[in-house]
Amino acid sequence: MHSGIVISQTDTRPMYLQIMEQVKQRVAVGEWAPGTEIPSIRQLAIDLRVSVITIKRAYLELEREGIILTQQGKGSIVAPNPNLSPRLYYEEFAERLEQVARLGELLGLSNDQIAARLRDASKPLDLTRTETIRLKKEIA
Amino acid sequence: MNDISVFFDGVCKKYPHFSLDNIGLELATGSIMGFIGANGAGKSTTLRILMGLVHQDSGTVRVLGHSMPEEQTAAKLDIGFVSEDLRLYGPATLEWHMNFLRPIFPRWDQPYADGLAHRFDLNPQQKIKGLSHGQRVKAALLLALARRPRLLVLDEPTTGLDPVARVEVLEELMSVLADEDRTILFSSHNTLDVEQISDQITFIDRGKIIDSDNKEAFLDRWRRLRLVLPPDGVVPRLPGFVQVGGSGRLPVVTTNRFEPAMVSACNEMGATVQAVDTMTLEEIFVANVHSRRERGAA
Numbered sequence: 001m002h003s004g005i006v007i008s009q010t011d012t013r014p015m016y017l018q019i020m021e022q023v024k025q026r027v028a029v030g031e032w033a034p035g036t037e038i039p040s041i042r043q044l045a046i047d048l049r050v051s052v053i054t055i056k057r058a059y060l061e062l063e064r065e066g067i068i069l070t071q072q073g074k075g076s077i078v079a080p081n082p083n084l085s086p087r088l089y090y091e092e093f094a095e096r097l098e099q100v101a102r103l104g105e106l107l108g109l110s111n112d113q114i115a116a117r118l119r120d121a122s123k124p125l126d127l128t129r130t131e132t133i134r135l136k137k138e139i140a
Numbered sequence: 141m142n143d144i145s146v147f148f149d150g151v152c153k154k155y156p157h158f159s160l161d162n163i164g165l166e167l168a169t170g171s172i173m174g175f176i177g178a179n180g181a182g183k184s185t186t187l188r189i190l191m192g193l194v195h196q197d198s199g200t201v202r203v204l205g206h207s208m209p210e211e212q213t214a215a216k217l218d219i220g221f222v223s224e225d226l227r228l229y230g231p232a233t234l235e236w237h238m239n240f241l242r243p244i245f246p247r248w249d250q251p252y253a254d255g256l257a258h259r260f261d262l263n264p265q266q267k268i269k270g271l272s273h274g275q276r277v278k279a280a281l282l283l284a285l286a287r288r289p290r291l292l293v294l295d296e297p298t299t300g301l302d303p304v305a306r307v308e309v310l311e312e313l314m315s316v317l318a319d320e321d322r323t324i325l326f327s328s329h330n331t332l333d334v335e336q337i338s339d340q341i342t343f344i345d346r347g348k349i350i351d352s353d354n355k356e357a358f359l360d361r362w363r364r365l366r367l368v369l370p371p372d373g374v375v376p377r378l379p380g381f382v383q384v385g386g387s388g389r390l391p392v393v394t395t396n397r398f399e400p401a402m403v404s405a406c407n408e409m410g411a412t413v414q415a416v417d418t419m420t421l422e423e424i425f426v427a428n429v430h431s432r433r434e435r436g437a438a
Contacts, residue, residue, distance in 0.1 A: 014418065016356070042318060042320070043318075045314065046317065049310050049314045049336060049337060050336060051172060051336070051337050051338050051339045051355055052170075052171065052317065052339055054355065054356060057356045099415075102414065
């Protein structure tokens, strides 16, 4: 089975986290259904040209989170009821919020101003919309 | 089945202007070790001792269960070695080299050799002296791989290769490990290659091993903490303290024994942690070498 996982060289997160995230996405969208066999640690290592120990680490964490099951000598499968708790996303979210708060403080923004900017950020930007329209025209 | 493919204990070798001092190494079968050091750190000498090409003054070296240098003849049948000088015969073709090696090594795999020549884009009929540096490296690697050795020892295999060739070489090295009984030890000063494919990482500097651990542990325990100190605050002496940079009230502290509790501990001591940076293997290596050299000088 070809994993289709692509590692980013510019992503500053550790490689095992990138691999975990992509496995989870495959499970979440149903590409890797519960109970299906997933690539063995060695196979994925060779496929991604990433050390065995890194894949081992990713699989171990995925097993701890209840996404996959690994049987000694038998390979790994997607857990029958994969637990896709977004704990990692929450952690990352908290981390980014902290960064934003600190930068805001550096710029002398009040808490209300930071909150307002955050509300703005969740609206799609006009710039993006014009860009999308332009691209659509180009593609069509 | 021996679980340790390469074992060094207390290995010393003295030269007039350089010495290897008390080298210890352990490499588990089925894994890759990246051996990192600056130029002249002792990487090649260590690999030559491993191959029995240089004899240690003292200490134990066991390779695939063989004592070196005494049992080097038996050991060498199972080791593929690619040295920096490559040792290819210029006037002959790659095919000539293959024909020369085939009868010597019982596990020589001609279909694999042909496949490698194709993947490496090498013409077996071309004379070695007409090849570029990158092609020579790939030719030497092909000759080592096609013997299907249980241990591959590569001295700077990716140095001087263009990006495409580097990826091809790394890809072949990884596919060797599909067989769990095969092991690779490679030296490099390209930390990016080492970071990507190694399970085990060893740093050598000035003839001494300065650190050796599995890669995940390495990357996990090294962190840079960006702190904000109160006026007249002092930099907290963190466990595993390596060095401090930055400026007076905004110090940047490097530790090699990071744990998440360090952040709350710093905050409670009045040093606000602004950020915890992960470090690349290159940054870890350089910080490690600098701090050791400074301590050595002090």
